[in-house]
Amino acid sequence: MRTTTRLLSFLVVACATTLSLAQAPAAASATTIESKAAMCIGCHAIPGYQSSFPEVHRVPMISGQSAKYIVAALNAYKNGDRKHPTMRGIAGGLTEQDMADLGAYYEKQAKPAVADKPAKEPSAQVAALLQKAACVSCHGANFSKPIDPSYPKIAGQHPDYLFVSLKAYKAEPNNVVGRSNGVMGGIVKQFTNAELKALAQYVGSLEGEMQVKPQSRFR
Numbered sequence: 001m002r003t004t005t006r007l008l009s010f011l012v013v014a015c016a017t018t019l020s021l022a023q024a025p026a027a028a029s030a031t032t033i034e035s036k037a038a039m040c041i042g043c044h045a046i047p048g049y050q051s052s053f054p055e056v057h058r059v060p061m062i063s064g065q066s067a068k069y070i071v072a073a074l075n076a077y078k079n080g081d082r083k084h085p086t087m088r089g090i091a092g093g094l095t096e097q098d099m100a101d102l103g104a105y106y107e108k109q110a111k112p113a114v115a116d117k118p119a120k121e122p123s124a125q126v127a128a129l130l131q132k133a134a135c136v137s138c139h140g141a142n143f144s145k146p147i148d149p150s151y152p153k154i155a156g157q158h159p160d161y162l163f164v165s166l167k168a169y170k171a172e173p174n175n176v177v178g179r180s181n182g183v184m185g186g187i188v189k190q191f192t193n194a195e196l197k198a199l200a201q202y203v204g205s206l207e208g209e210m211q212v213k214p215q216s217r218f219r
């Protein structure tokens with residue numbers, strides 16, 4: 001199934017490239033936002049699309065994430081604070097302008113703003129964990145209104161991805177795994193992996209503003 005999806009997306013990208021080469025006047029191509037985002041579609045715009053590295057998890061939703069956080073994350077891959085090899089390869093080829101354009105483009109694809117209070121109460125265990133590290137004090141009301149736009153919205157993000165990202169801040173960075181971040185690094189070290197998983201499952205189960213927005217270049 002996964003292979004089929006991957007093959008299909010490859011074909012879609014391949015066909016789209018051929019088509020645009022055939023149809024688009026030369027001047028319209030290389031710098032449009034659609035052409036910049038074309039290289040993201042194969043992973044970020046396919047509902048349910050999974051990555052198998054460093055363990056199987058859904059690829060994070062970026063449609064509806066804040067622009068400044070998207071730029072910060074892309075810079076972290078580019079400068080090596082985040083080790084994920086595929087995203088390092090991708091971000092390494094982006095200019096500051098590309099990142100700013102992509103951030104603005106994806107931020108506009110948000111679902112309607114969520115209420116300030118989560119619709120679902122955490123269990124007593126999760127409530128205590130959230131309290132211990134004051135997650136809301138940075139990620140904001142309902143984990144969707146970060147106090148700084150360079151901090152991520154996390155409500156409703158895929159729980160399996162949230163768990164992988166939390167563990168990445170805890171990992172001793174090596175060449176392929178880990179995220180060096182002064183803020184989150186200190187926070188995750190207070191928790192066991194089982195606790196991080198419980199946090200990820202609760203936050204990921206909430207209604208959020210991000211979505212997987214299927215896109216195609218055939219518009």
Ligand code: HEC
Pocket residue numbers: 036037039040041042043044051059060061062069070071073074082084086087090102152164165168
């Ligand atoms: C081959 C699949 C693939 C492609 C293509 C791809 N990404 Fe990613 N992206 C991923 C995966 C997997 C992650 C999670 C990496 C990690 O664990 O740090 C990710 C993470 C990200 C993040 C961080 C999200 C977060 O919540 O911290 C951003 C931002 C991002 N990608 C933007 C892009 C953009 C913009 C493009 C196109 C220019 C793109 N990606 C292309 C697979 C891909």
Ligand code: HEC
Pocket residue numbers: 060072073076129130133134135136137138139150151152154157162165166179181183184187199200203
């Ligand atoms: C002092 C501010 C602060 C607090 C408190 C905080 N965070 Fe964060 N969090 C951040 C920042 C800043 C980032 C972005 C780090 C980066 O650029 O990689 C982040 C990133 C994350 C990410 C990665 C999101 C993604 O899309 O990859 C998750 C998940 C997360 N935080 C969850 C939590 C949880 C759960 C708590 C409470 C246990 C918490 N945070 C407490 C500031 C904070």
